Amino acid sequence: MFKTADGESIFVIDAHIHLWDARPENQRNIHGAQFINCFHDYQKALSPEEYIWPADKFQNYGPETLYEDLFVQGYADMAICQPTYLTDFYKDGFNTTEQNAQLKEMYPDRIVLNGAFDPRDGEAGLEYLEALVDTHGIIGVKLYTAEWRGDSKGYKLSDPWAQRYLEKAQALGIKNIHVHKGPTILPLNRDAFDVADIDDAATSFPALNFIVDHVGLPRLDDFCWIAVQEPNVYGGLAVASAFVSARPRYFAEIMAELLFWVGEDRLLFGSDYGIWQPKWIIEKFMAFELPEDLRAETGVDLTPAVKKKILGENAAKLYGIDIEAQSAKLQAN
Template sequence: MYTKDGENYFIVDSHIALWDARPENQRNIHGKQFIDCFYDYHRNLSPEKEQWSYDEYLYQGGQRLMKDVFEDGYVDHAIFQPAHLGEFYKTGFGQTEEAYGLAAANPERLTYNHNFDPRYGEAGLDRLRADHEKMGFKGVKLYTAEWHGESRGYKLSDKWSYRYFEECRELGIKNIHVHKGPTIRPLDRDAFDVADVDHVASDFTDLNFIVEHVGLPRLEDFCWIATQEPNVYGGLAVAMPFIHTRPRYFAQIIGELIYWIGEDRIQFASDYALWTPKWLIERFVDFQIPADMTEYGPLTTAQKKKILGLNAAKMYDIPVPKELQLPDADETTTGPREPERADLAGIR
């Protein structure tokens, strides 16, 4: 919980990872390229006092994660969103067993989401079923630009992707988190395009599609899709640190999101260990859209509370103490709001 000016905020960090990018786990030069790109994001977008050394950035471990996220970071609950990247790392980038074990030992604080790659075909479906039987996860994190053999990406609208979504439906895995944001070396930028989200959201209306990184640098494309598809949500991972380096750009991001999809479908994320949640939460609670950006309304405390935790808590059935709920929490909508949002019927 975070407290400021008499207001208490229930915090859900909807996107964290426990990774191992140490040289002994790197399969090839691409493993080093990937973590180096991560470190560049960390170094260039973080306040100087929040920057880590390169060596400590390669691997954190569960003990440090618990301290950074919960003891120091104000977070009440966090959700693992692992990336496998088996072509680059021997045991994978996100450490499945370690992350799942940590979540199993701390269920009141951690939720473990898993991952799959539809290019593994039937064998991958068998693996998904077995993993779900063991772990019982409610969500998955997909990396559409991940390499697999000679393939350098896939689309959510591919035939095999549909087979996996159908299986998710059968297993009760409702929350599909998809990396649709800035590219990471050496992955291909176009493989993160948001267009395929529109396709699957229309065909799987009973699943939630959480677009991580809100489609950056394709924010406009994301907004036009998400305003039409009420089961599409925005995750703020990677967008959040611009609150430090480019506050007016962040104001544009959050202002556009609230205008198009409303505060009920936006989720806070630190993307730990790219960044730690403490300073992001502090900055967001203090943040206000500049007065001269008159196309956007001011951010309210209620909006910030929803974004910082109540929205993700609702999606994942995370208990929220009564005193930290909003009076109208049971009425939070997941579809279009009027009149603050874009009225596309009027545009047409």
């Protein structure tokens, strides 16, 4: 809960967090080492200095640290776990639904557990998805389309098997599809970050919500254009929100574009924890105002009411969270 200077309480849902195991003993190969090093560089590039961790802590910070950083220090009332399996890079996986389920067990009122699927897993993967819903009652999945799997370097949501998985997800009662693009989809001559397949999927599955992680960056321009046309496309702000401290002008420009094209009802705050911590992002975000020139040029504003939607209300709608009831429950505990 974030309390404003006026004493108003803002319910915060961090819609993008991880609990990963990237210790050297879990790394399968050089790719596992390079993957976590790259994440760590993101932390180092944008965090205030006091929030930069040593490498060993970054590789494995554990559930207690996560709880402290998100829910004690970080103003978050709830957080959504977004799994990333990466079983070609990590022996037991990087951040699987099963690993995250332990977190959910420890802090059941705080954690929303999402699952994941990979259409390259064929029929067996469809059964796994069904088991995830049966076991954990998930209503959201996280897809990392650039995950390496043997010779395959990724997939597109327009692939026939991806369509089958989305049909299955819908039939199982899953509502929210979080999509993260990566750099290496085959064929390599195409733009791997292209978000056009999300457009196809959103049109084919109007009852599903597609939350595009990192607001489509590095293709924010194309993402905005798709979101204008597809009412079931949302933007997750992880990465973009981390610019609020070190690069406020770029953050302002991105927010102005998003509010102009996507609108205040379809943007979700996310820290991408453990890359960044919600504490400093939320403090800076709450203190942040869109510069006058951008307000004049775009006609949008980042008012306290808009911030409240982005920090929690929009995610609460997607995940069926009754903010009042949940606040009362958390306070009672």
